[in-house]
Amino acid sequence: MSKLDFVIEELVTANRVLANEGIVDSFGHVSARHPDNPNHYLLSRARAPERIEGGDIVEYTLEVEPIDKTAPAPYLERFIHGAIYEARPDVHAVVHNHSPSVIPFGVTSKKLKPFLHMCAHIGHEVPTWDSRDKFGDTPLLVSDMAMGRDLARLLGSRPTTLMRGHGATVVGRSVRHAVFIAIYLEVGAKLQMQAMPLGEIKFLSAGEIDQIVGRLNDYTLNRAWENWARRAGREMQEG
Amino acid sequence: MSKLDFVIEELVTANRVLANEGIVDSFGHVSARHPDNPNHYLLSRARAPERIEGGDIVEYTLEVEPIDKTAPAPYLERFIHGAIYEARPDVHAVVHNHSPSVIPFGVTSKKLKPFLHMCAHIGHEVPTWDSRDKFGDTPLLVSDMAMGRDLARLLGSRPTTLMRGHGATVVGRSVRHAVFIAIYLEVGAKLQMQAMPLGEIKFLSAGEIDQIVGRLNDYTLNRAWENWARRAGREMQEG
Amino acid sequence: MSKLDFVIEELVTANRVLANEGIVDSFGHVSARHPDNPNHYLLSRARAPERIEGGDIVEYTLEVEPIDKTAPAPYLERFIHGAIYEARPDVHAVVHNHSPSVIPFGVTSKKLKPFLHMCAHIGHEVPTWDSRDKFGDTPLLVSDMAMGRDLARLLGSRPTTLMRGHGATVVGRSVRHAVFIAIYLEVGAKLQMQAMPLGEIKFLSAGEIDQIVGRLNDYTLNRAWENWARRAGREMQEG
Amino acid sequence: MSKLDFVIEELVTANRVLANEGIVDSFGHVSARHPDNPNHYLLSRARAPERIEGGDIVEYTLEVEPIDKTAPAPYLERFIHGAIYEARPDVHAVVHNHSPSVIPFGVTSKKLKPFLHMCAHIGHEVPTWDSRDKFGDTPLLVSDMAMGRDLARLLGSRPTTLMRGHGATVVGRSVRHAVFIAIYLEVGAKLQMQAMPLGEIKFLSAGEIDQIVGRLNDYTLNRAWENWARRAGREMQEG
Numbered sequence: 001m002s003k004l005d006f007v008i009e010e011l012v013t014a015n016r017v018l019a020n021e022g023i024v025d026s027f028g029h030v031s032a033r034h035p036d037n038p039n040h041y042l043l044s045r046a047r048a049p050e051r052i053e054g055g056d057i058v059e060y061t062l063e064v065e066p067i068d069k070t071a072p073a074p075y076l077e078r079f080i081h082g083a084i085y086e087a088r089p090d091v092h093a094v095v096h097n098h099s100p101s102v103i104p105f106g107v108t109s110k111k112l113k114p115f116l117h118m119c120a121h122i123g124h125e126v127p128t129w130d131s132r133d134k135f136g137d138t139p140l141l142v143s144d145m146a147m148g149r150d151l152a153r154l155l156g157s158r159p160t161t162l163m164r165g166h167g168a169t170v171v172g173r174s175v176r177h178a179v180f181i182a183i184y185l186e187v188g189a190k191l192q193m194q195a196m197p198l199g200e201i202k203f204l205s206a207g208e209i210d211q212i213v214g215r216l217n218d219y220t221l222n223r224a225w226e227n228w229a230r231r232a233g234r235e236m237q238e239g
Numbered sequence: 240m241s242k243l244d245f246v247i248e249e250l251v252t253a254n255r256v257l258a259n260e261g262i263v264d265s266f267g268h269v270s271a272r273h274p275d276n277p278n279h280y281l282l283s284r285a286r287a288p289e290r291i292e293g294g295d296i297v298e299y300t301l302e303v304e305p306i307d308k309t310a311p312a313p314y315l316e317r318f319i320h321g322a323i324y325e326a327r328p329d330v331h332a333v334v335h336n337h338s339p340s341v342i343p344f345g346v347t348s349k350k351l352k353p354f355l356h357m358c359a360h361i362g363h364e365v366p367t368w369d370s371r372d373k374f375g376d377t378p379l380l381v382s383d384m385a386m387g388r389d390l391a392r393l394l395g396s397r398p399t400t401l402m403r404g405h406g407a408t409v410v411g412r413s414v415r416h417a418v419f420i421a422i423y424l425e426v427g428a429k430l431q432m433q434a435m436p437l438g439e440i441k442f443l444s445a446g447e448i449d450q451i452v453g454r455l456n457d458y459t460l461n462r463a464w465e466n467w468a469r470r471a472g473r474e475m476q477e478g
Numbered sequence: 479m480s481k482l483d484f485v486i487e488e489l490v491t492a493n494r495v496l497a498n499e500g501i502v503d504s505f506g507h508v509s510a511r512h513p514d515n516p517n518h519y520l521l522s523r524a525r526a527p528e529r530i531e532g533g534d535i536v537e538y539t540l541e542v543e544p545i546d547k548t549a550p551a552p553y554l555e556r557f558i559h560g561a562i563y564e565a566r567p568d569v570h571a572v573v574h575n576h577s578p579s580v581i582p583f584g585v586t587s588k589k590l591k592p593f594l595h596m597c598a599h600i601g602h603e604v605p606t607w608d609s610r611d612k613f614g615d616t617p618l619l620v621s622d623m624a625m626g627r628d629l630a631r632l633l634g635s636r637p638t639t640l641m642r643g644h645g646a647t648v649v650g651r652s653v654r655h656a657v658f659i660a661i662y663l664e665v666g667a668k669l670q671m672q673a674m675p676l677g678e679i680k681f682l683s684a685g686e687i688d689q690i691v692g693r694l695n696d697y698t699l700n701r702a703w704e705n706w707a708r709r710a711g712r713e714m715q716e717g
Numbered sequence: 718m719s720k721l722d723f724v725i726e727e728l729v730t731a732n733r734v735l736a737n738e739g740i741v742d743s744f745g746h747v748s749a750r751h752p753d754n755p756n757h758y759l760l761s762r763a764r765a766p767e768r769i770e771g772g773d774i775v776e777y778t779l780e781v782e783p784i785d786k787t788a789p790a791p792y793l794e795r796f797i798h799g800a801i802y803e804a805r806p807d808v809h810a811v812v813h814n815h816s817p818s819v820i821p822f823g824v825t826s827k828k829l830k831p832f833l834h835m836c837a838h839i840g841h842e843v844p845t846w847d848s849r850d851k852f853g854d855t856p857l858l859v860s861d862m863a864m865g866r867d868l869a870r871l872l873g874s875r876p877t878t879l880m881r882g883h884g885a886t887v888v889g890r891s892v893r894h895a896v897f898i899a900i901y902l903e904v905g906a907k908l909q910m911q912a913m914p915l916g917e918i919k920f921l922s923a924g925e926i927d928q929i930v931g932r933l934n935d936y937t938l939n940r941a942w943e944n945w946a947r948r949a950g951r952e953m954q955e956g
Contacts, residue, residue, distance in 0.1 A: 026463035027357070046458070049468030073458070098355070100426075104434035107354045115824045115882050117857040118744070118905070130441075136444030139454055140356040162307045165354050165443055187817075193433060195821035202824045202847075204882055207854030215856055219763075219790070224743035225766030236855060265702035266596070285697075287705030312697070337594070339665075343673035346593045346680045369680075376685030377502040378693055404682055411636050432672060504941035505835070524936075526944030551936070576835070578904075582912035585919045608919075615924030617932055618834040643832050644920055671911060704938045 003035035006182060006237060008057045010175040013234045017225075019050035020232040023182050026050075028097040028167070031081040032175050034059060041085050045072040062086045063145065072087065077141055080169055083148025084155065091171040093178035098167035101189035106162040112189055115203045119188035120212035121181045122160050129154045130164040140166045160185055176221045179228070242274035245476060247296045247416040250281060252473045256464075257336065258289035259471035263419050265289075267336040267406070270320040271414050273298060280324050284311040301325045302384065316380055319408055322387025323394065330410040332417035336404035340428035345401040351428055354442045358427035359451035360420045361399050367395045369403040379405050399424055415460045418467070481513035486535045488653040489520060490713045495703075496575065497528035498710035501660050504528075506575040506645070509559040510653050512537060519563050523550040540564045541623065555619055558647055561626025562633065569649040571656035579667035584640040590667055593681045597666035598690035599659045600638050607632045608642040610714060618644045635650035638663055654699045657706070720752035723954060725774045727892040728759060734942075735814065736767035737949035740899050743767075745814040745884070748798040748891050750777060757939025758802050762789040779803045779863065784812045794858055797886055801872065808888040810895035815884035818906035823879040829906055832920045836905035837929035838898045839877050846871045847881040857883045877902055893938045896945070 001009075011032055018024045026048040034040035040071050044056045058074065059067040064082040066074065080119045105112040105126070112126040137174050140163075140181050148186050151169065153233045156162045159181050170185060172178030204212070226236040240248075250271055257263045265287040273279035283295045297313065298306040303321040305313065320333045326331045344351040344365070351365040368390050370379050379402075381387050390408065398420050399409045409424060413415030434440050443451070465475040479487075489510055496502045504526040512518035523536045536552065537545045544552065544562040559572045583590040583604070590604040607629050609618050618641075620626050629647065633639045637659050638648045649662060650656030673679050682690070704714040718726075728749055735741045743765040751757035761773045774915065776784040781799040783791065795860050798811045822829040822843070829843040846868050848857050857880075859865050868886065872878045877887045887902060889895030912918050921929070943953040 026466040046462060048462055050466055051469065052842070098357070098431065101433070103355050103430050104437050106437065107434055108437040110437040116815070116820055117883050132444070132447075134875040137450060139446055139450045140443075140447060164441060165447075166356050191817065191820050193437070195824055196436065197913065198821050198825040198910070200825065202881060204857075205849070207856055208849075208857060208882075211854060211856045223763060223765055227743040227767055230768065265705040285701060287701055289705055290708065295646050337596070339669065342594055342669050343676050346673055347676040347678065371683070371686075376683055376689060378689045379682075379686060403680060404686075432676070435675060444586040448559070482930050524940060526940055528944055574831070579911070580907065581833055581908050585912055586915040586917065588915040608921070610925075615922055615928060616780050617928045618921075618925060641921060643925075671915070674914065691953065716743040 003016065005130070007032045007035050007042060007175070008054050009237055011044070011057055012054055013229050013232070013237075014093075014095075014175050014179050015044065015049035015052040016232040016234055017179055017228040018095065019048070019185055021228060023095075023099045023186055023227070024097045028095075029075050029077070029081075030095045030175070030178065031093065033085055033092045034193055038085075038089070040067065041081055043075065043078055043081055046075045066075075074141055079148035080142045080151060081143055083145055083152040084171060087149070087152040088155075088157075088171065090173065092099055093172045093175040094171040095172075095178045095182040096167065096180055097170070099182070099189075101164055101185040101186050101193060102168045102234045104193065105189055106164045106168070112162065112192060113203050114188055114209065115195070116188060116191055117204070117208075117212055119184045119191075120204055120209045121216065122125065122185045122188055123158045124206060124209055126160050126162055126185070127154055127158070128162040128164055132164070140164075174221075176225045180221055180224055183228075246271045246274050246281060246414070247293050248476055250283070250296055251267065251293055252468050252471070253289055253332075253334075253414050253418050253478075254283065254288035254291040255471040255473055257288070257334065257421065260467060261423055262334075262338045262425055263288045263336045266319075268314050268316070268336075269334045269414070269417065270332065272324055272331045277324075277328070279306065282314065282317055282320055285314045295376060309469055315382055318384055318387035319381045322384055322391040323408070323410060326388070326391040327394075327396075329412065332411045332414040334409040334417045334421040335406065336409070336421055338421070338425040338428075340405045340425050340432060341401055343432065344428055345403050345405065345407070351401065351431060352441055352442050353427055353448060354434070355427060355430055356425045356443070356447075356451055358430075359443055359448040360455065361424045361427055362397045363445060363448055365399050365401055365424070366393055367401040367403055368399070370405070371403070379403075385388040389434055413460075415457075415464045419460055419463055428468075479631040485510045485513050485520060485653070486532050487715055489522070489535055490530055491534055491707050491710070491715075492571075492573075492653050492657050493522065493527035493530040494710040494712055495657055495706040496573065497526070499661055499706060501573075501577045501664055502527045502575045504534045506573075507553050507555070507559075508573045508653070508656065509556075509571065511563055511570045516563075516567070518545065519559055521553065521556055521559055524553045543615055550574035554621055557623055558620045558629060559706065561623055561630040562647070562649060565627070565630040566633075566635075566649065568651060571650045571653040573648040573656045574645065575648070575660055577660070577664040577667075579664050579671060580640055580646045582671065583667055584642045584644065584646070590595070590670060591681050592641065592687060593673070593679055594662075594669055595682070595686075595690055597662045597669075598682055598687040599694065600666055601636045604638050604640055604663070604683060605632055606640040606642055609644070610642070611624060618642075627629055652699075654696075654703045658699055658702055661706075724752050724759060724892070725771050726954055728761070728774055729769055730946050730949070730954075731760065731810075731812075731892050731896050732769040733949040733951055734764035734896055735854045735899065736765070737813065738900055738945060740812075740816045740903055741814045746792050746794070746798075746810075747892070747895065748810065750802055750809045755802075755806070757784065757796055760792065760795055760798055763792045763818055775941045781956055792861055795819045796837045796862055796865035797859045797868060800862055800869040801886070801888060804866070804869040805872075805874075805888060807890060810889045810892040812887040812899040813884065814887070814899055816899070816903040816906075817899040818903050818910060819879055819885045821910065822906055823881045823883065823885070829879065829909060830920050831905055831926060832912070833905060833908055833919055834921070834925075834929055836908075837921055837926040838901045838933065840875045841923060841926055843877050843879055843885075843902070844871055844875070845879040845881055848883070849881070857881075887892045891936075891938075893942045897938055897941055900945070
């Protein structure tokens with residue numbers, strides 16, 4: 001199997017996993033940088049994640065033009081992906097999602113921070129991008145490179161950012177890594193809402209976060225990936 | 240396929256989708272204006288939405304008499320549908336539901352308003368109709384045209400209204416549109432209850448709501464519809 | 479089919495429905511008065527509701543002795559059923575359950591009251607029986623007729639009572655009626671916990687409750703029963 | 718069937734049950750003391766619980782060395798199991814899990830205590846082990862015998878302990894017993910969060926807890942086990 005075929009199959013599994021675990025509903029998307037050409041990336045045509053098959057994956061330039069001019073209609077918000085791949089050479093996969101528990105943190109001033117060890121991967125603190133700050137009243141969608149680059153700027157070197165009234169964007173060094181962080185971002189947000197009424201929360205210390213992030217290896221990612229893939233009716237590829 | 244057959248199949252799918260997504264339980268219903276006769280509409284006989292098949296759909300006049308006098312027993316609350324089709328020529332589908340998260344907003348003075356972009360379609364603010372205001376102590380059911388018309392009056396030109404101690408009514412320009420709004424009404428209500436304890440909520444601005452509503456097209460509705468239909472064991476009809 | 483066979487099949491369906499709708503977990507039970515002998519009742523041997531089959535149903539006297547002395551081991555808490563059938567000739571079915579949302583109301587002084595029309599059937603207000611009041615420290619189980627009769631006394635002519643630290647008991651004029659009330663008791667309790675933080679709740683008025691209860695007929699019960707039965711993999715019997 | 722084969726099959730069922738009931742996600746594990754050698758125990762290789770099969774179970778010494786030096790990679794946190802079997806001769810099964818509702822109690826000063834009779838088995842009060850107290854900033858994982866023994870010391874003679882920012886550890890006299898307690902620990906934690914906003918909670922008295930714990934027999938455990946096993950696609954072994 002070619003590297004490209006491998007990544008396409010990973011993306012199909014990622015879409016199904018994200019839908020099955022409740023991280024995306026009929027909207028949201030996940031992309032991967034092209035394994036042979038870092039200036040291109042792979043993303044499904046505009047379709048609900050739970051329905052995506054290999055033939056739906058389209059190759060785009062970072063400026064988000066499809067390589068195949070006859071490709072079916074794209075997601076409007078593909079600019080999120082292009083702008084992040086442009087700004088972050090270390091990033092090889094991007095998830096954009098509206099998972100339910102992250103939304104409340106994006107519309108209030110409450111900060112989302114990790115206190116469960118598995119959630120350390122969301123970063124020390126999750127910032128919120130507000131489209132209104134620079135772009136005023138819009139439909140809130142990241143619909144051109146200027147908006148994508150503004151989002152990428154706030155993301156900086158972080159793994160995650162919230163988007164006010166909209167959702168979140170999560171990046172990783174591989175498809176499995178980005179999906180893992182997106183799932184634990186939802187877990188962490190839900191837990192923080194549940195823990196708040198119980199009193200002051202002991203968040204992870206900066207040192208704990210760095211140690212947990214530092215020791216994350218493919219071995220751990222694959223344990224979760226095997227499980228999520230099968231729950232979604234897919235097999236884990238050996239990679 | 241005739242336009243009528245198309246709409247009947249849409250209604251079957253709509254019932255199954257609403258049940259599968261948790262918007263209706265054993266009660267609640269969805270109707271469509273007759274595609275060939277704007278003074279008639281189509282609604283299932285009295286049956287739980289999850290169980291409805293094509294043969295259950297009955298044609299009614301706006302005054303809610305069945306065209307076929309041998310038709311099986313109707314929903315008592317069919318007056319909701321007739322009165323709204325009478326008042327709103329722009330409306331081609333009506334959902335009446337008791338989805339869990341909308342109930343609390345109908346029995347308190349807390350206003351349901353959108354802050355997630357997908358929820359802009361519920362309208363700038365959702366009013367609450369209270370049967371007690373004009374009709375006093377009743378079983379809360381909309382059981383004649385006087386009650387139906389009173390509800391339609393409060394609805395006005397809006398897409399949604401709550402009903403105190405009872406549920407909600409949602410209207411759309413097509414079956415897919417009304418189902419879409421009914422699902423995001425539940426999503427929005429649940430999110431608002433979760434966000435409240437986190438601090439002051441940044442709701443969508445009036446301009447954002449208008450822009451989001453203005454750009455909603457069949458393309459977006461169909462992306463969700465394909466997904467919801469398949470999750471409920473139905474295929475999306477080409478329309 | 480004999481009346482007895484009919485009721486046995488109803489009980490099997492009731493057990494599966496209550497498990498499938500989350501009203502009982504591995505514990506909890508549902509009984510019916512014997513259709514030919516009002517001094518006997520029918521209840522499964524001690525088994526998880528989701529697993530029960532027709533052969534598990536055992537006939538008991540109101541003093542809770544099995545008619546067949548070789549019957550398999552009974553539920554310890556069968557005294558709940560016997561004592562209620564003894565005190566309430568109008569009751570033909572009893573559900574005892576630990577559904578999650580009713581537990582918090584049983585251990586606090588917050589009163590559970592209906593504000594959704596479907597929940598009117600739980601009664602004007604749900605009292606709480608506390609085993610500690612008369613029986614001191616016990617394992618909280620209703621393990622003899624003295625405890626059963628004390629519970630029946632508090633229940634009085636009501637449809638439901640909570641039990642502190644334990645669950646609830648619900649009665650009806652038929653198996654379908656008792657299951658219906660048990661399900662909407664859980665729905666109502668969950669909704670009340672969700673509505674409380676939104677402000678003062680407009681509960682149903684006494685007149686509204688009486689009107690809703692007064693018009694409940696088999697027609698409505700059967701609409702829900704058909705749906706719940708099929709969701710649990712059972713067909714509705716014509717009765 | 719040998720005692721060893723029986724226990725291996727119990728562990729497979731336990732893993733599937735814990736996953737199916739939402740007590741473990743892709744992480745967490747359950748072990749059993751070896752039935753023929755109290756100085757050894759049985760635990761799966763590092764794999765998600767929902768995926769585990771009989772061939773994944775590995776035999777370890779209490780110092781957590783695999784007997785078969787060619788065994789596949791172990792869970793890093795096997796030290797939890799070894800240290801508890803070393804300290805507690807009465808314990809024959811250990812569950813380590815991250816079930817969602819226990820996490821908030823581990824990161825706040827709110828005490829988790831039982832008020833539902835089924836939850837008496839979690840103990841009079843559940844303590845919280847904080848890795849930071851003795852070991853400072855770590856990845857929070859119990860990665861050597863010193864940490865395992867420190868956790869076992871806090872556990873003392875109790876059935877359960879929480880772990881700050883991490884999860885819980887539960888012990889029992891059999892696999893079925895430990896799984897039962899782990900499930901009701903999650904149930905109790907979720908209920909306590911729901912009951913708190915309703916006012917002061919009437920917890921079980923010390924006498925009630927002791928009576929409930931004292932009368933727990935295999936009969937009750939098996940009623941639940943049969944149900945949970947079948948829900949997870951497994952049959953209950955006769956034991």
